[in-house]
Amino acid sequence: MQxxxxxxxxxxSYQAIMDFCAAPKQVVFNGESASATxxxxxxxxxxxxxxxDGYCFVSNxxxxxxxxxxxxxxxxxxxxxxxxxxxxxxGGSYSFSYISGVQDTTTNPGGPFSQATLADxxxxxxxxxxSSSVTLQGSWDSGYTSTGVxxxx
Amino acid sequence: MGDLLVVCVLGNVDNNVASVAxxxxxxxxxxxxxxxxxxxxxxxxxxxxxVATQNYSADPANNVVADFSSTTGFAEVIVxxxxxxSGYVFAPTASVLGAAVFDDTQIAPGTGxxxxxxxxxxxxxxxxxxxxxxxxxxxxxxxxxxxxxTSAFTGNSGNFVPAWTLITATGGEEATWTAAxxxxxxxxxxxxxxxxxxx
Numbered sequence: 354m355q356x357x358x359x360x361x362x363x364x365x366s367y368q369a370i371m372d373f374c375a376a377p378k379q380v381v382f383n384g385e386s387a388s389a390t391x392x393x394x395x396x397x398x399x400x401x402x403x404x405x406d407g408y409c410f411v412s413n414x415x416x417x418x419x420x421x422x423x424x425x426x427x428x429x430x431x432x433x434x435x436x437x438x439x440x441x442x443x444g445g446s447y448s449f450s451y452i453s454g455v456q457d458t459t460t461n462p463g464g465p466f467s468q469a470t471l472a473d474x475x476x477x478x479x480x481x482x483x484s485s486s487v488t489l490q491g492s493w494d495s496g497y498t499s500t501g502v503x504x505x506x
Numbered sequence: 507m508g509d510l511l512v513v514c515v516l517g518n519v520d521n522n523v524a525s526v527a528x529x530x531x532x533x534x535x536x537x538x539x540x541x542x543x544x545x546x547x548x549x550x551x552x553x554x555x556x557v558a559t560q561n562y563s564a565d566p567a568n569n570v571v572a573d574f575s576s577t578t579g580f581a582e583v584i585v586x587x588x589x590x591x592s593g594y595v596f597a598p599t600a601s602v603l604g605a606a607v608f609d610d611t612q613i614a615p616g617t618g619x620x621x622x623x624x625x626x627x628x629x630x631x632x633x634x635x636x637x638x639x640x641x642x643x644x645x646x647x648x649x650x651x652x653x654x655x656t657s658a659f660t661g662n663s664g665n666f667v668p669a670w671t672l673i674t675a676t677g678g679e680e681a682t683w684t685a686a687x688x689x690x691x692x693x694x695x696x697x698x699x700x701x702x703x704x705x
Contacts, residue, residue, distance in 0.1 A: 448591070453705045463705045465633055465674050480705060487635050487672050488589045490509065492659040495570075495583040 364404055371405045379476065380407035428473065435468040439479075449479045508595025509558040509587060510701060514639050515572050516582040516662060517550040522575040526583075529569045531556035535599045537606035537699075539627070544695045549643040553697050555603070557596045584661035586668060588635065590703055596635070597702040604700030605629050619652045622696035623680035629700040630676055637670045638681035638698040648686030649694060655681055673700070 371380055382405075384398030395411045402409035436449050454461025466479055511531045515523045520543040526534045534554035541552035554572075574581045590596055597603060605627045622638050629636065640649055647665035651657040655669040669681040681698060 450594070450705055486591060486656075487670065489656075489658050490587040490589050492584070492586045492661075494585070494661040495581075497662075498581050499579055 360401075364401065367401070367407065368405055371407060378406060380405075381410050382407040383410045386411055430473055431470060433468055433470045434477075436466055447481045449481055452478055452480060509589050510596040510635065511556050511558070511570075512586045512588065512637055512701075513554045513570055513572070514584045514661070514666065514668070515550075515552050515554065515574075516580070516584070516641065516643075516666070517574055517578050518548045518580040519575055519578050520550060522550055522578050523552055523554075524573040524575065526554040526570065526572045528556060528571075528585075531558050535603075539608055540606035540697050540699050542608045542695060542697055544643070547643045547695075549641065549695055551639065551641055551695055551697060553606070553637070553639065553699050555599070555699070555701060557599050559598065582662060584639075584666055584668075586637075586659065588670075590635075591672070594633070594703045594705055597704045603702045604631055604634050606697075606699040608697055617685060619682055619684045620694065621653075621680040621682045622694075622698050624678045624698055624700075628677050629673065629679050631700070631702050632676050633672055633674050633703045635670055635701040635703065636673050636679045636681070636698065637668065637701060638696055640667045640669070640681070640683050640694050640696045641665060642686075642689050642694050646686070646688035648688055649683040650686070651681070652684040653680070653682035672703075 367380075367382060371378055374380055382398070382402035384394070384401070386394035386398065398411050399409050436447075439449065440447055449466040451463050451466050452461045453463030460477070469477055471477060509531075511528055511534065513526050513528070513534055515526060517523065521541070526536075528534060534556040536552060536554045540554075541550070543550050568587075570583055570585050572581070572583050588596075605624055607624045607627045622640060636655075638655075641662065642649060642665045643662075645665070647660070647663070647667065649667050651667065651669040655671040657667055657669045660667050667683065669683070671681075673679060679698065679700065681696070683694070685694065
């Protein structure tokens with residue numbers, strides 16, 4: 354938001370959202386850095402997130418982003434959620450994958466998501482894809498050649 | 507970033523490709539199991555691959571150069587450029603990309619469906635792009651993919667037919683073609699590799 358509204362408005366909105374949410378106030382402060390090596394922006398986003406008590410999420414070039422989350426409210430008991438149920442809720446046909454975590458690789462193992470069992474008062478962040486297939490971008494053939502080195506553009 | 511280039515080199519000398527490089531993807535890698543020589547037809551076939559780690563600025567022409575041995579009388583390069591599903595990238599070539607295996611049971615031309623299999627080697631990671639190439643060096647080609655895998659181009663004037671699929675479970679894999687009646691007198695030749703995807 355800062356690029357659009359400035360630091361004051363960004364942090365003000367962040368604080369207002371935190372104030373609005375009921376405990377345990379699971380708010381994600383999501384910042385976009387210019388590149389995977391834009392560590393200054395990453396530090397800035399982290400520092401801004403620490404101005405309050407939200408979770409921090411830094412992404413770049415849309416390479417890593419959370420596209421969907423599922424939440425199991427308090428008092429609901431253990432629940433199993435499937436990709437089909439999420440698609441029904443979203444009204445789409447998406448494939449989902451786990452984020453590839455470092456600290457909690459059991460919860461966030463990476464790879465395709467089909468279903469997960471959430472404990473009471475737990476949640477899960479997922480990546481959403483509209484395409485579940487590998488696509489061919491192009492192909493070419495040098496054709497027959499009798500030379501030792503061949504190339505084709 | 508994260509795209510994959512798969513290159514199949516064909517030749518007529520056993521183990522005759524020293525290196526393959528692409529102007530955008532850099533030096534391509536391979537495994538010994540991703541190659542095979544058909545002694546009956548003197549046909550060499552080997553797969554190389556690389557993952558893009560740059561933004562396509564090195565060589566806009568995207569030239570692929572294969573360094574064949576000097577004794578080669580026949581050489582050919584067939585290239586396919588793949589993009590992973592949204593949310594994924596192909597694993598860097600520095601990491602293990604999965605099993606690379608020579609075919610188990612070859613296709614007999616004109617006799618129906620046959621398979622190029624991973625045999626006793628299982629693909630130990632998922633998701634993975636399984637890619638296989640089928641070559642009919644002596645016949646008229648025309649073999650068609652039969653088991654639901656995708657095949658969207660051909661090479662070697664139609665005698666080389668690739669196939670690929672996105673696999674989401676570990677284990678053995680096979681690509682299956684229906685051999686055309688006009689296939690060559692020898693069995694079809696092929697190799698199969700698994701190329702790992704990551705988030």
